[in-house]
Amino acid sequence: MASEDELNLLVIVVDVNPIWWGQQGQREPEFTLCKCLDAIMVMGNSHMAMTRTNRLAVIASHCQDSHFLYPSKTWKSGDSGGDEISSSRDGKYELLAVANNLIAEEIKNIMTKTEVTGNSTDTLMAGSLAKALCFGQEMKSRILVIKAADDCALQYMNFMNVIFAAQKQNILIDACVLDSDSGLLQQACDITGGLYLKIPQKVALAQYLLWVFLPDSEQRSQLVLPQPAHVDYRAACFCHRNLIEIGYVCSVCLSIFCNFSPICTTC
Amino acid sequence: LPVWAMASLSEEVLLVVKKVRQRKQDGTLYLMAERIAWGPEGKDRFTVSHLYSDIRCQKISPDGKAKIQLQLVLHTGDSTTFHFANESTALKDRDAAKELLQQLLPKFKKKANKELEEKNRMLQEDPVLFQLYKDLVVSQVISAEEFWANRLGGMNNGEPATCNKQEVGISGAFLVSTSNMIHNYFMLPYDSFENVKKKKLLHFKGLHVFALQADIRPQTDGCNGLRYNLTADIIESIFRTYPAVKQKYSENVPHNLTEKEFWTRFFQSHYFHRDRINTGSQDIFSECAKQDEKGLKSLVTQGVKNPLVDLLSLEDKTLDEGYGISKALPSTSNANKSVKESSNSAIIKRFNHHSAMVLAAGSRKGDVPTDQASETSSTDGNSRDSDFFQPPLKKVKLQEAIEYEDLQRENTPKTVALNLKKSDRYAHGPVPLQSQQYTTSQDIINSVGYIQQEMANYKPNLTRVLSSTTATSAIAALSPGGVLMQPVGQQSIHQMVPNDIQGELKHLYIAAGELLRHFWSCFPVNTPFLEEKVTKMKTNLERFQLTKLRPFQEKIQRQYLSANLTGHLEDMFQSAYNKFHIWQTRRMMRKT
Numbered sequence: 070m071a072s073e074d075e076l077n078l079l080v081i082v083v084d085v086n087p088i089w090w091g092q093q094g095q096r097e098p099e100f101t102l103c104k105c106l107d108a109i110m111v112m113g114n115s116h117m118a119m120t121r122t123n124r125l126a127v128i129a130s131h132c133q134d135s136h137f138l139y140p141s142k143t144w145k146s147g148d149s150g151g152d153e154i155s156s157s158r159d160g161k162y163e164l165l166a167v168a169n170n171l172i173a174e175e176i177k178n179i180m181t182k183t184e185v186t187g188n189s190t191d192t193l194m195a196g197s198l199a200k201a202l203c204f205g206q207e208m209k210s211r212i213l214v215i216k217a218a219d220d221c222a223l224q225y226m227n228f229m230n231v232i233f234a235a236q237k238q239n240i241l242i243d244a245c246v247l248d249s250d251s252g253l254l255q256q257a258c259d260i261t262g263g264l265y266l267k268i269p270q271k272v273a274l275a276q277y278l279l280w281v282f283l284p285d286s287e288q289r290s291q292l293v294l295p296q297p298a299h300v301d302y303r304a305a306c307f308c309h310r311n312l313i314e315i316g317y318v319c320s321v322c323l324s325i326f327c328n329f330s331p332i333c334t335t336c
Numbered sequence: 337l338p339v340w341a342m343a344s345l346s347e348e349v350l351l352v353v354k355k356v357r358q359r360k361q362d363g364t365l366y367l368m369a370e371r372i373a374w375g376p377e378g379k380d381r382f383t384v385s386h387l388y389s390d391i392r393c394q395k396i397s398p399d400g401k402a403k404i405q406l407q408l409v410l411h412t413g414d415s416t417t418f419h420f421a422n423e424s425t426a427l428k429d430r431d432a433a434k435e436l437l438q439q440l441l442p443k444f445k446k447k448a449n450k451e452l453e454e455k456n457r458m459l460q461e462d463p464v465l466f467q468l469y470k471d472l473v474v475s476q477v478i479s480a481e482e483f484w485a486n487r488l489g490g491m492n493n494g495e496p497a498t499c500n501k502q503e504v505g506i507s508g509a510f511l512v513s514t515s516n517m518i519h520n521y522f523m524l525p526y527d528s529f530e531n532v533k534k535k536k537l538l539h540f541k542g543l544h545v546f547a548l549q550a551d552i553r554p555q556t557d558g559c560n561g562l563r564y565n566l567t568a569d570i571i572e573s574i575f576r577t578y579p580a581v582k583q584k585y586s587e588n589v590p591h592n593l594t595e596k597e598f599w600t601r602f603f604q605s606h607y608f609h610r611d612r613i614n615t616g617s618q619d620i621f622s623e624c625a626k627q628d629e630k631g632l633k634s635l636v637t638q639g640v641k642n643p644l645v646d647l648l649s650l651e652d653k654t655l656d657e658g659y660g661i662s663k664a665l666p667s668t669s670n671a672n673k674s675v676k677e678s679s680n681s682a683i684i685k686r687f688n689h690h691s692a693m694v695l696a697a698g699s700r701k702g703d704v705p706t707d708q709a710s711e712t713s714s715t716d717g718n719s720r721d722s723d724f725f726q727p728p729l730k731k732v733k734l735q736e737a738i739e740y741e742d743l744q745r746e747n748t749p750k751t752v753a754l755n756l757k758k759s760d761r762y763a764h765g766p767v768p769l770q771s772q773q774y775t776t777s778q779d780i781i782n783s784v785g786y787i788q789q790e791m792a793n794y795k796p797n798l799t800r801v802l803s804s805t806t807a808t809s810a811i812a813a814l815s816p817g818g819v820l821m822q823p824v825g826q827q828s829i830h831q832m833v834p835n836d837i838q839g840e841l842k843h844l845y846i847a848a849g850e851l852l853r854h855f856w857s858c859f860p861v862n863t864p865f866l867e868e869k870v871t872k873m874k875t876n877l878e879r880f881q882l883t884k885l886r887p888f889q890e891k892i893q894r895q896y897l898s899a900n901l902t903g904h905l906e907d908m909f910q911s912a913y914n915k916f917h918i919w920q921t922r923r924m925m926r927k928t
């Protein structure tokens with residue numbers, strides 16, 4: 070039984086890769102980044118509405134950087150930041166209104182200032198996760214990743230380090246994947262004990278989020294949720310990048326090869 | 337009855353005792369090099385035979401009893417009793433047998449006991465090992481010797497003891513207790529002395545209270561009878577501490593004196609008593625006393641090697657009257673010493689010497705060599721050779737005194753830098769190549785422009801996030817039986833197999849792994865021993881497969897478990913058989 074004063078933090082890491090979302094908006098106008106953000110806001114509001122001790126953080130994962138959408142830098146713990154934010158007009162719980170407004174403001178800022186160069190078209194997911202981990206140090210937290218674009222292989226090392234750090238800190242990583250399966254996230258969810266889900270209908274994102282990802286880990290044991298899929302942990306050899314089941318490992322640099330060779334080409 | 341008719345092979349017979357009854361039958365008792373045996377009169381064979389290593393201890397009947405008996409208690413708990421029935425020599429016979437056994441048993445006892453103890457300890461401490469032992473040895477897949485072959489290290493195979501057995505030190509109190517006993521004896525009346533008797537050796541803060549059993553009795557008159565028990569431990573302590581006594585022992589026993597007489601004289605001699613007033617008698621120990629004096633003197637001249645310790649500054653200085661004995665001058669000449677003072681100094685001298693000897697014995701490894709000349713250590717003051725060159729101790733001691741280890745800077749282990757030629761491989765890691773969508777720069781510009789436009793006008797509209805149809809279809813997908821809810825049949829295997837089967841499988845893997853390890857470690861086969869072993873291991877593997885694996889497979893088949901749990905094990909065995917077959921054919925070809 071968690072104590073009444075224990076804070077529960079949910080960090081939502083949204084993949085806002087402008088290239089992918091731009092293309093997506095052209096492919097499927099019914100599900101655009103705006104719609105995605107709406108669904109995320111609904112999820113965030115629901116989380117905060119569940120108990121007083123729930124906290125929320127939203128990070129936008131971009132090609133250039135990772136950015137905290139909420140809380141903004143002026144956020145003081147506990148209370149909402151500014152009085153200059155327009156008070157809610159529809160009788161909404163003020164915290165939620167403030168959060169929504171902040172998120173909207175921030176994402177607009179980020180996206181309008183986007184300058185994408187050709188060689189950095191991948192989402193900086195590892196960095197966002199690292200920020201999320203650092204943010205959730207003092208309280209019991211979990212991370213929900215909404216993934217849009219493809220995996221970036223170059224972030225492999227950082228990604229794995231982040232995953233192991235999360236495991237050590239008992240921080241769950243959930244993943245809701247919109248487009249193509251991500252092996253890295255599958256591993257992350259498997260190792261940390263979170264849920265991985267690739268949703269068949271993007272427009273129903275809000276429903277999936279509320280049904281599967283809103284309950285926290287203790288509540289999940291009481292619910293019937295999609296079973297974790299079998300994760301393919303096979304490594305790929307360094308020479309051909311083929312998945313292998315039995316391989317040879319260099320004892321110095323730990324690189325994996327499919328054929329035996331007395332000299333390691335990496336070191 | 338000729339002895340050689342009954343003895344097997346070339347056993348050396350050490351003692352023959354006639355007219356010994358066992359189970360109301362007359363016969364003869366034979367003590368041989370490695371065992372004790374008894375054969376009934378008129379018969380050609382031994383009916384009773386026990387190896388010395390099987391005997392735990394021997395017991396004799398108390399002296400007052402009519403029947404003179406000797407009992408052997410084995411490790412298993414069984415006991416055999418021999419009744420010495422020769423009217424004239426029964427006691428002598430029994431004692432001769434007993435003494436011989438006393439000398440022989442310790443030689444065999446230690447070896448067997450230690451091994452068994454070690455094995456038991458290992459089995460108790462490691463439940464995995466215990467299970468392995470049960471699986472492999474108890475069910476006779478491999479023999480116990482093979483099992484223990486690699487595990488006991490220096491115990492089997494007569495290898496030099498590489499295991500670091502710690503030598504048992506000597507209790508400093510072993511002789512003090514005897515002195516105490518005598519002292520107490522002379523102070524107390526006889527009855528209360530008897531009350532001090534206890535049956536077992538008790539350790540109580542270093543003071544030993546002797547157990548008493550009739551063993552050695554000095555020749556005294558009735559009311560001053562002293563009984564002591566000299567256990568083998570104490571004897572060993574005495575020998576290790578006082579090599580001079582050991583020397584005397586080996587010189588005099590058994591030619592001049594029996595063991596009993598030797599120890600009697602020892603305890604009676606003034607050498608042993610606290611007030612060592614040299615009477616220069618025919619005491620065989622007077623020489624020892626002189627030797628001790630000499631040793632003590634040389635010890636003193638050697639001094640202490642630690643330059644930071646100044647023994648000479650320690651003196652019994654008195655401050656004033658009432659703070660101790662007040663004396664005008666500390667007198668050092670012998671002539672002025674009162675009797676009390678000289679006896680005090682004698683005792684102190686003896687204590688110092690005793691402690692020095694105990695410490696010396698502890699630092700001497702193993703037995704004192706009979707060749708005293710080879711001993712170069714001068715810790716006991718009795719060395720024959722002079723000290724060899726000693727490293728400058730002063731510096732070392734100074735260093736020790738001024739430095740604290742934990743205040744030093746921590747020595748981080750020296751690491752070698754990893755030298756990578758292709759470090760970019762680390763960037764992507766062991767991740768398979770995935771076809772990546774190629775986006776042209778035009779695409780990029782378009783997409784970015786689009787999104788910027790879209791987001792510029794963003795206003796959250798949370799009331800229209802979801803339509804009811806999409807919601808219901810999502811819920812349907814998430815409900816049991818839906819697209820996202822996988823069917824039960826694909827449950828992971830560990831949920832389908834019952835726990836006891838899992839446990840059994842684990843044991844099988846451990847046992848099979850052990851056998852396979854022995855098998856594979858034989859290659860490359862380049863000695864005849866390995867050839868034998870590899871053949872033996874193959875038969876062991878086959879036996880294991882037959883006796884353990886097949887029944888397990890049948891069992892899980894009976895339980896309708898469709899999972900193939902033993903496929904991998906079978907594969908491992910098969911590859912071992914293949915290897916053996918290849919090796920065998922090669923060997924055949926080489927021979928032809």
